Amino acid sequence: MGCNILEVESLTKHFPTPKGLLYAVDNVTFSIKKGKTLGLVGESGCGKTTTGRCILRLLEPTSGKVIFDGKDVTKLRKKQIYLLRKEMQIIFQDPYSSLNPRMTVEGIISEPIKINKLIKNEKDIKKRVDELMDIVGLASRLRRSYPHELDGGRRQRIGVARALSLNPKFIVCDEPVSALDVSIQAQILNMLKELQKELDLTYLFITHDLSVVNHFSDDIAVMYLGKLIEKAPTLQLFENPLHPYTKALLSAIPIVDIDKKKERILIKGEIPSPVNLPDECRFAPRCNYVRDECFEKQPELIEVEPNHFVACPYAKIN
Amino acid sequence: MHRSNSEIILDMKNLVVDYETDDGIVHAVNGMNIKLNRKQSLGIVGETGAGKTTTALSILRLIPDPPGVIKNGEIFLEGEDILLYPEAKMRKLRGSYVSMIFQDPMTSLNPVLTVGEQISEVIRVHRKADSEDVIRKAKEMLEVVGIKSDRYNDFPYQFSGGMKQRIVIAMALACYPKLLIADEPTTALDVTIQAQILEVMKDLKEKFDTSLILITHDLGVVAEICDIVSVVYAGSIIEHGTLRDIFKSTKHPYTEGLFNSLPNINARAEFLKPIPGSMPDPTQVYTGCAFYERCKYAVDKCNAVKPPKIWLNDTHYVVCHKYDDIELTQKEVENNGM
Numbered sequence: 001m002g003c004n005i006l007e008v009e010s011l012t013k014h015f016p017t018p019k020g021l022l023y024a025v026d027n028v029t030f031s032i033k034k035g036k037t038l039g040l041v042g043e044s045g046c047g048k049t050t051t052g053r054c055i056l057r058l059l060e061p062t063s064g065k066v067i068f069d070g071k072d073v074t075k076l077r078k079k080q081i082y083l084l085r086k087e088m089q090i091i092f093q094d095p096y097s098s099l100n101p102r103m104t105v106e107g108i109i110s111e112p113i114k115i116n117k118l119i120k121n122e123k124d125i126k127k128r129v130d131e132l133m134d135i136v137g138l139a140s141r142l143r144r145s146y147p148h149e150l151d152g153g154r155r156q157r158i159g160v161a162r163a164l165s166l167n168p169k170f171i172v173c174d175e176p177v178s179a180l181d182v183s184i185q186a187q188i189l190n191m192l193k194e195l196q197k198e199l200d201l202t203y204l205f206i207t208h209d210l211s212v213v214n215h216f217s218d219d220i221a222v223m224y225l226g227k228l229i230e231k232a233p234t235l236q237l238f239e240n241p242l243h244p245y246t247k248a249l250l251s252a253i254p255i256v257d258i259d260k261k262k263e264r265i266l267i268k269g270e271i272p273s274p275v276n277l278p279d280e281c282r283f284a285p286r287c288n289y290v291r292d293e294c295f296e297k298q299p300e301l302i303e304v305e306p307n308h309f310v311a312c313p314y315a316k317i318n
Numbered sequence: 319m320h321r322s323n324s325e326i327i328l329d330m331k332n333l334v335v336d337y338e339t340d341d342g343i344v345h346a347v348n349g350m351n352i353k354l355n356r357k358q359s360l361g362i363v364g365e366t367g368a369g370k371t372t373t374a375l376s377i378l379r380l381i382p383d384p385p386g387v388i389k390n391g392e393i394f395l396e397g398e399d400i401l402l403y404p405e406a407k408m409r410k411l412r413g414s415y416v417s418m419i420f421q422d423p424m425t426s427l428n429p430v431l432t433v434g435e436q437i438s439e440v441i442r443v444h445r446k447a448d449s450e451d452v453i454r455k456a457k458e459m460l461e462v463v464g465i466k467s468d469r470y471n472d473f474p475y476q477f478s479g480g481m482k483q484r485i486v487i488a489m490a491l492a493c494y495p496k497l498l499i500a501d502e503p504t505t506a507l508d509v510t511i512q513a514q515i516l517e518v519m520k521d522l523k524e525k526f527d528t529s530l531i532l533i534t535h536d537l538g539v540v541a542e543i544c545d546i547v548s549v550v551y552a553g554s555i556i557e558h559g560t561l562r563d564i565f566k567s568t569k570h571p572y573t574e575g576l577f578n579s580l581p582n583i584n585a586r587a588e589f590l591k592p593i594p595g596s597m598p599d600p601t602q603v604y605t606g607c608a609f610y611e612r613c614k615y616a617v618d619k620c621n622a623v624k625p626p627k628i629w630l631n632d633t634h635y636v637v638c639h640k641y642d643d644i645e646l647t648q649k650e651v652e653n654n655g656m
Contacts, residue, residue, distance in 0.1 A: 043508035043509070043510065043511075044508055151596050151597070152366075153596055154596070181365035181366050181535060181597070182365065182535060182576060182579045182580060183365060183575060183576060183579045183592055183593040183596075184365075184592070184596060185579065185592075186578075186579035186580075186581075186590035186591070186592030186593075187592040187594075189581070189590055190589050190590055190592060193588070193589060208508060208509065209509075210509070211580070211581045211582070212581050214581060215581035215582075215590065216581075248510055249509065249510060251513075252509040252510045252512065252513035253509055253538065254512075254513075254516070254536065254538030254539045254541060254542045255538055255541065256537045256538050256541055256565070256577065256580060256582070257541070257565075258541045258561055258562065258565045258566070259566075264513060264517075266510075266513060266514060266517065267510055270478045270479075270480055270481070270511060271508075
């Protein structure tokens with residue numbers, strides 16, 4: 001049992017809009033142990049990317065605490081954020097838009113090293129870039145190439161090399177494989193897994209693809225409309241999902257086995273607008289098991305069995 | 319209609335499509351053969367750049383020209399080669415006999431027309447009906463895909479992604495096409511919405527007696543909705559068979575690699591088994607097998623000689639040297655079966 005490297009407490013991010021407050025992330029609490037992976041799962045607009053960005057202070061949280069390695073990240077002043085960047089990095093979703101098209105591979109990977117003055121000697125920087133390219137499986141002949149000359153898989157490898165360049169302890173992986181083809185997806189996932197073992201990394205793995213997190217994460221947290229609605233160790237969540245939304249989400253995945261037809265739970269409608277939400281269960285308007293009480297107040301996240309939290313008072317343990 | 323008796327809806331023979339660009343000739347489709355019967359649904363599976371979309375656009379003759387050129391082949395829709403049709407005749411076919419659903423519902427609707435007008439337009443162009451009838455029919459189609467008909471006068475921006483895709487489906491089916499081509503219809507949608515759309519498509523396919531070509535990279539979606547599957551790599555089919563042939567007795571190393579790359583929701587393995595390397599450069603011409611460089615079973619012959627099409631049973635064929643040895647006996651099976 002390692003200790004928590006990251007603790008997120010009541011993290012909240014509201015965006016003011018002309019129509020009212022947009023609840024992007026609302027009172028989200030979780031923690032990640034050193035060397036482990038937490039999968040943050042949800043559909044578009046549920047606030048998973050905003051959560052990731054608030055943790056890194058790429059966005060300023062409205063309220064709440066993010067404690068990383070004992071320090072509260074939200075209290076750091078602008079200048080101190082540089083120090084944070086050495087410890088926490090991010091891999092972005094789209095390898096086509098997250099790399100500067102006018103920089104060479106070498107330039108992209110070495111930029112964080114130069115900005116943070118990690119290595120001063122040009123020659124040593126070169127050596128480090130070579131080393132990083134080797135770690136992520138990029139041939140060193142590509143060092144002078146530009147991103148547009150490379151395919152999606154290779155570009156994402158550049159993104160990974162850039163994130164690793166400062167020797168971080170913690171990486172937010174924001175949908176790192178969703179823009180890639182399946183055969184390439186598996187290559188990148190394997191690489192991230194190997195790197196985690198070698199470098200003792202901790203990941204927050206943000207994705208909409210439950211089959212990817214199942215393979216990748218130790219724990220899973222499910223978000224819906226800015227709220228964390230269920231959290232459990234991966235196996236437990238897949239074997240015994242409790243929240244009606246998690247159940248529907250799991251049953252919606254098309255499975256590759258043609259003999260195993262599973263019962264599909266279809267949920268009504270689509271995610272409503274996150275602006276000016278009433279104080280009721282966020283999922284109530286679409287829930288198949290909805291009762292009057294669900295509209296009275298927001299359910300709390302409660303521990304129903306060891307390490308298994310769910311925000312639905314009517315969810316039953318089988 | 320005079321051609322409604324035939325059981326074969328689509329017969330594509332040896333289609334070759336090139337894109338002639340400044341950087342060289344891109345061989346997008348290299349000898350594609352597709353045969354589709356009435357009410358059948360075919361899944362075309364492959365990765366980015368495999369030529370899936372180009373194949374689909376060819377059936378509608380919508381390849382952007384230039385740079386796209388159909389170099390060779392015939393496409394028979396119920397017995398007539400549409401590549402010989404004049405453009406005016408082709409226009410009559412699109413939307414009435416063959417329809418297409420595009421990948422991104424956000425960009426395939428006209429933002430300045432109401433959704434009702436867009437569905438009505440299809441009907442007005444293809445059917446002789448007075449305007450009241452057209453509107454009634456369009457409203458009926460909205461209801462069919464699960465949208466209340468009082469939203470007839472709403473604009474696309476007032477709908478969410480899943481709803482927009484339903485509207486696109488309503489447009490595509492408004493004239494009861496014999497063949498519906500869906501190009502990654504659920505890729506841009508969330509899983510729970512994808513599940514809804516797949517249900518709608520399954521229901522309507524039955525209801526309207528439509529044949530379906532579903533283009534996707536997602537083997538899970540194929541398992542859900544298709545009867546037969548073609549796996550494409552570098553512009554041609556490398557394995558084809560019934561759903562069971564492909565999923566239960568996978569033969570081609572590429573198909574095998576695709577299945578192994580998928581994170582399986584039921585069996586949790588620590589590491590996945592990816593296919594090494596990446597998609598080949600489409601400007602390259604191969605003397606042998608296009609998958610040679612990434613194939614773990616490759617032998618010298620694979621690089622030198624084009625692999626033959628080998629029938630394993632009446633429905634299942636594979637294009638790979640690995641099965642050369644059983645060619646003889648299987649050929650006999652094929653001859654007997656014919």
